[in-house]
Amino acid sequence: MIVHLEKRQDPVDLVIQAPPSKSYTHRAFIAAALADGESFIEDPLIAEDTLLTLQALRTLGVKVEEEEGGIRIHGTRGALRPGRPVTIDLKNSGTSMRLLASVSLLADHPVILTGSPRMCERPIGDLVEAINRIGGTVRYLGRPGYPPIEVSGRLLGGQVRLPSGVSSQFVTSLLMTAPYAAEPIEVRTGENPVSASYLGITTDLMRNFGINVDESKPGLFRVPNTSAYLSRRYSVEGDYSSASYFFGIGAICGGEVTVTNLKKGSPQGDRGFPAILEMMGCRVQSGETSVHLRMEGPLSGTDINMSSMPDTVQTLSAVAAFADSPTEITGVGHLRHKESDRIEAIRRVLTALGAEVVASGDAIRITSGRLHGGVIDPENDHRTAMSGALLGLGIGDVSILDAGCVAKSYPAFWDLLMEAGLWNGM
Ligand SMILES: O=C(O)C1=C[C@@H](OP(=O)(O)O)[C@@H](O)[C@H](O)C1
Numbered sequence: 001m002i003v004h005l006e007k008r009q010d011p012v013d014l015v016i017q018a019p020p021s022k023s024y025t026h027r028a029f030i031a032a033a034l035a036d037g038e039s040f041i042e043d044p045l046i047a048e049d050t051l052l053t054l055q056a057l058r059t060l061g062v063k064v065e066e067e068e069g070g071i072r073i074h075g076t077r078g079a080l081r082p083g084r085p086v087t088i089d090l091k092n093s094g095t096s097m098r099l100l101a102s103v104s105l106l107a108d109h110p111v112i113l114t115g116s117p118r119m120c121e122r123p124i125g126d127l128v129e130a131i132n133r134i135g136g137t138v139r140y141l142g143r144p145g146y147p148p149i150e151v152s153g154r155l156l157g158g159q160v161r162l163p164s165g166v167s168s169q170f171v172t173s174l175l176m177t178a179p180y181a182a183e184p185i186e187v188r189t190g191e192n193p194v195s196a197s198y199l200g201i202t203t204d205l206m207r208n209f210g211i212n213v214d215e216s217k218p219g220l221f222r223v224p225n226t227s228a229y230l231s232r233r234y235s236v237e238g239d240y241s242s243a244s245y246f247f248g249i250g251a252i253c254g255g256e257v258t259v260t261n262l263k264k265g266s267p268q269g270d271r272g273f274p275a276i277l278e279m280m281g282c283r284v285q286s287g288e289t290s291v292h293l294r295m296e297g298p299l300s301g302t303d304i305n306m307s308s309m310p311d312t313v314q315t316l317s318a319v320a321a322f323a324d325s326p327t328e329i330t331g332v333g334h335l336r337h338k339e340s341d342r343i344e345a346i347r348r349v350l351t352a353l354g355a356e357v358v359a360s361g362d363a364i365r366i367t368s369g370r371l372h373g374g375v376i377d378p379e380n381d382h383r384t385a386m387s388g389a390l391l392g393l394g395i396g397d398v399s400i401l402d403a404g405c406v407a408k409s410y411p412a413f414w415d416l417l418m419e420a421g422l423w424n425g426m
């Protein structure tokens with residue numbers, strides 16, 4: 001599917017309901033599958049990645065029923081019984097791969113986890129070492145340090161140190177499985193772990209399912225092993241990362257954007273995205289369940305560390321291309337390990353459309369230029385495609401190839417743009 005976008009001439013006036021959170025949905029499915037009893041996950045994100053986690057849980061022997069308004073999951077009390085060795089293809093979903101690596105230790109047979117060619121280039125070595133230290137036996141079936149992996153062994157527990165420069169998903173993986181360890185698990189991260197906000201999502205979700213992770217010492221997580229997750233009815237909150245594309249459209253095109261279904265005080269790091277746009281010249285008002293952005297004047301650049309907001313770096317980079325002064329984004333070296341090397345993707349896409357991008361170390365500097373239309377190949381990275389929409393609406397004559405790749409996290413994205421009159425469907 002190719003999406004061709006023309007420049008938006010008039011200010012926008014949008015009201016959009018944020019889709020359910022991808023991160024919370026993955027975690028809720030897993031907690032419910034390991035819980036003691038039956039849970040109902042209300043309004044989960046139904047997208048490629050979250051369905052991969054759900055299907056994987058089914059393969060691991062969990063009974064799952066799709067119902068009106070949500071998913072019913074019959075908890076296993078942490079005893080997964082696939083009944084035979086299984087191979088699970090997690091395609092392009094890093095969260096599924098990393099979180100299920102530890103969960104697979106709870107299975108009664110060896111579990112092979114594999115994925116797309118890109119997944120087999122996304123590192124998992126630090127997590128594998130950690131799992132092997134707490135009782136697992138994880139083997140690499142391809143290149144050491146990367147999927148595919150075969151997981152067997154037993155979750156014994158103990159103390160483990162996890163380097164913190166590649167992905168927060170490694171820590172989340174251990175924490176979410178830890179209630180079922182023979183001994184309590186203590187995870188020590190280094191200083192300033194990347195994507196730290198996602199650990200807040202993890203501990204929040206675990207608390208909601210009855211497990212209180214002790215975070216009283218900075219950089220140390222202690223998980224009790226005294227009870228299973230409690231089964232419950234759980235409603236998934238909206239996704240601030242997905243909302244960022246609409247805030248970005250408001251910042252670039254001018255006008256007003258309201259995104260509903262966004263929880264005030266959410267641990268999601270991308271809750272901070274509208275505040276960055278505020279520093280660049282937008283006006284932002286947050287309510288209990290929605291965020292309103294208004295833009296009238298010119299955009300100015302900003303300096304911002306986005307270590308804890310990796311999924312909105314591409315959105316901000318697109319906005320930065322329209323600012324009258326440069327934007328410097330720091331703390332984002334870990335973006336090289338995502339669905340694509342996102343530092344390189346930002347450089348490639350923005351320079352092809354006339355902006356100036358300098359990438360060095362863990363920083364990107366973006367300066368506007370003589371912007372012009374062109375073709376964006378997202379190379380199967382949903383966030384490159386969605387942030388490409390912002391570029392198209394701001395510049396005009398921009399085509400986005402393979403635009404269907406947004407199905408990974410936001411299948412309704414292009415339909416919403418069409419309904420809002422921002423795309424004519426061609
Ligand atoms: O735990 C999660 O739900 C996620 C953590 C982040 O990854 P890293 O921790 O690898 O940066 C984020 O980019 C990803 O989309 C979702």
Ligand SMILES: C=C(OP(=O)(O)O)C(=O)O
Nearest residue numbers: 092093094095096311338
């Ligand atoms: C990095 C992402 O997801 P994952 O790591 O789950 O593939 C993302 O959604 O931007």
